[in-house]
């Protein structure tokens with residue numbers, strides 16, 4: 001189980017390109033990287049295509065003003081001159097910039113963590129791989145959900161033969177947010193996604209299915225795709241040649257078959273990320289809407305739902321557990337929200353800002369007292385033969 005203790009000697013000095021104030025994915029990078037406080041420390045950034053906004057944003061998230069750069073070129077050059085310059089950079093910019101920024105970062109001697117889809121062509125990928133090897137650097141790709149530990153449980157069960165020989169792979173990553181043409185007009189992040197010059201040769205295949213394809217390979221490392229057939233559509237004509245829907249059929253080298261459905265026009269769909277692996281004895285199924293659960297369906301037996309953090313799971317699955325059993329993963333967001341409000345309350349108190357304190361909703365001293373009162377009344381009721389007791393009118397700590 002992970003508890004935030006360091007796994008490396010000291011946190012890495014980290015910088016970001018992109019992921020600024022209006023960026024969709026930047027916060028997720030910071031959530032992931034800074035969560036443990038022992039792996040990365042954010043020191044610099046060229047956060048935005050708009051230098052002023054990027055600087056203002058960087059200062060607001062705690063980066064020194066002098067290290068909020070107007071562009072990545074300036075950041076790589078300036079940071080290289082510092083003894084305490086960044087060692088690794090994350091790239092959270094639109095697809096069409098990944099290749100040039102990754103190349104520049106490696107040439108500046110930095111490790112790279114880059115968004116998907118990595119580049120436009122596999123030739124670019126191979127070239128960057130050679131450069132990274134030559135420079136002795138890592139290039140990581142943020143297939144965000146692939147860190148979910150239940151996928152490792154699937155991997156381990158498949159490896160142990162728990163579902164038999166894999167016959168069918170059924171993958172889906174869909175949503176409905178681009179069901180109308182209007183979707184392309186109002187959001188900058190959507191505009192570039194349907195522009196081949198910036199998005200590359202695909203829309204939803206690159207935007208969504210690269211995640212699912214990688215996750216399937218993580219689960220089934222021995223299953224290599226032999227051939228595939230892709231049937232793609234642009235239901236919103238203006239998106240052509242980029243697809244907003246695609247079905248991909250796959251044949252694997254071991255004779256298994258698969259299909260992947262990816263779509264941004266699956267109207268109304270809010271839980272469209274699914275992986276189902278069908279073997280000769282049983283199937284495994286995972287949905288991202290219930291990330292802590294894994295269905296194990298053995299032919300002829302009742303369906304089992306395996307739940308995260310339980311001791312019956314595989315060691316490598318539980319090694320990546322953070323919260324422990326019973327605590328759902330929304331708990332981490334909740335903790336972050338509570339801590340932020342504690343900070344706002346402390347700051348307001350220090351400044352004698354009573355109005356902020358009055359309007360702030362958070363678990364304060366009264367909430368603590370109310371919890372004690374609850375316990376007192378429960379005990380009082382139980383000890384008096386489980387009778388009705390009035391809740392509010394008892395003095396504190398009077399349990400008689």
Ligand code: NAI
Pocket residue numbers: 017018019020021022023024025026046047048049050071072092093094095097115116117142143144145188189207
């Ligand atoms: P976005 O358009 O919302 O944000 C892009 C950010 O990069 C903005 O802050 C923009 O100002 C900045 N930017 C653009 N060009 C820049 C440059 N040359 N230098 C510095 N900053 C620059 O885009 P979004 O949705 O955040 O996507 C960014 C990348 O992340 C894409 O490759 C996308 O495919 C990927 N993505 C990955 C997700 C995941 O789960 N791993 C989720 C969403 C997006």
